[in-house]
Amino acid sequence: MAPRTQVERTEATRAALIESTLALLDERGWAATTSVAVCERAGVTRGALVHHFGGLPALLAEALDVHYGELQASIDGVELASMSDLVDVAWSVVERGRFKIVIEAWLAAANDPELGAAIGPVVERFAKLVGPDERTSLVPDAEARSLYLTVRETILGLALGRATTGGPLGHEEIVLDRLRDLARTHDSQTGDPS
Amino acid sequence: MAPRTQVERTEATRAALIESTLALLDERGWAATTSVAVCERAGVTRGALVHHFGGLPALLAEALDVHYGELQASIDGVELASMSDLVDVAWSVVERGRFKIVIEAWLAAANDPELGAAIGPVVERFAKLVGPDERTSLVPDAEARSLYLTVRETILGLALGRATTGGPLGHEEIVLDRLRDLARTHDSQTGDPS
DNA sequence: GAATTTACATACATCGATGTATGTATGTGG
C-alpha cells in the first residue's frame, strides 16, 4: 500500500463523513443522524469527526453546504428560457437530488431556533434552488409570478410526498403533465420561444 | 374544592397530556417531543403518562388519533359539490389544523420503520384528509382526477412552507387564487353547479 | 368505614449520545 499523503487522507475522511451524513439524513432522518451512526457508517471513530469538524453540528452544516453545492451544480448553466423549462428543471432538482435532505433540514431548523441559527445561512440558500430569482426576465409581471409560485409549491408538494413515502408517488407524471400544460399555455400567450 | 370523580380526573389528565403532546409536536417537532417535556408541559409526572398510556409511543399514537379526529370533524358534513369547494376545504384543513403535526408524523413514520408500524394506521388516514375519496362523483374522469391531484399537491406544498417557516407564506393567496381559478374553469366546463 | 382499587408521584437503574482528554501511528519539514 503506497504511502498516502496527509491531504489525501484528510480529503478521503472528510468526504466519507459528509457522504455518510447525507445518506443517513436521506434514509433515516435528522434525529437518527447521530455522531455515532455517522462515524460507524463512514468507517471511522468519533475522534476523526471531532478532529476534522469539531462536532456533529459543524459536520451537519458542512454536509448541507456540500449537498447544496451538488444541487446547484446540477442546474448550473441550464438555460431557463420559458416556464416549461422551469417545470422540468425544478422537478429534476427534486427528483435526482435526495431532496428529502433539504426538507429534513428545513424542519430541523424550524424546530430548533439554536440550530436554525447555525445552519440558517445554508438552509436559506435551499429556498432559492427550486426556482429562478424572481427578478429575472422569466417573471416579468404578476401573472408570470403567480404561475411560477404555483408551479413551485406544487413541485414542493410532490417532493414532500416522495420524502414521506420513500419513493415515487405514482401520480407524479399526471401532475407534472398538467404543470407543463399550464406552462406551455403561458409561454405561447406571452410570445416566449419554446 | 369539590371532590372530583375518578373519570373526571382521568379524562382531564389524559386530555392535558394529549394536548401537550400535540402542542409540542407543532412547536418543536418530533424529536423534541420527549416524555419529560410532554409531562412537564402538561403539569404531571411521567408516572401519570405511564399509568394512562403505558409509554410515549402509545401517547403519540393516541394524540395523532385525536388530532386526526379534530381535522376530520372540522370538515364533517361539509358538502364537496365542486372543485372550487375542494380547494377551499382542503386549504381550511391545512390552515386551521396545526398541519405541521401531520407532516412531522409522516416524516417520523418514514424515518423509523418500527415507529411507522406503530402509528402507521393513523398516519395513513391523514393521507385521505386533504381530499375526497377518489371514487366519489367529484373525480369522475381522468381530467378531474388530474386536477384534483394537482390541487392536492399544491396545497401540500403550501403546508410544507408553513411548517418550515412557522407562519403564513405571503404568497399563499396568490397561489390559492390560481387554484380557485383552475377549479372554476373546470366546474363550468363540466356543467357542475357552482 | 374498612377493604380495595385507581391515580398518580418518587426514586433508582439503564442506555445512548455527546464532550473531552489523552495515547499513538503516520506523514512532513529541516
Add this chain to the structure above:
DNA sequence: CCACATACATACATCGATGTATGTAAATTC
C-alpha cells in the same frame, strides 16, 4: 534522521431520555 505536526483511535465522564419498581393519597365498593 530527527523534531514536529497531523490524523486519527481509545477511554472516561457527563447528561438526558426511558424503563421500572414502589410508595401514597384519593376515590370507589361493600
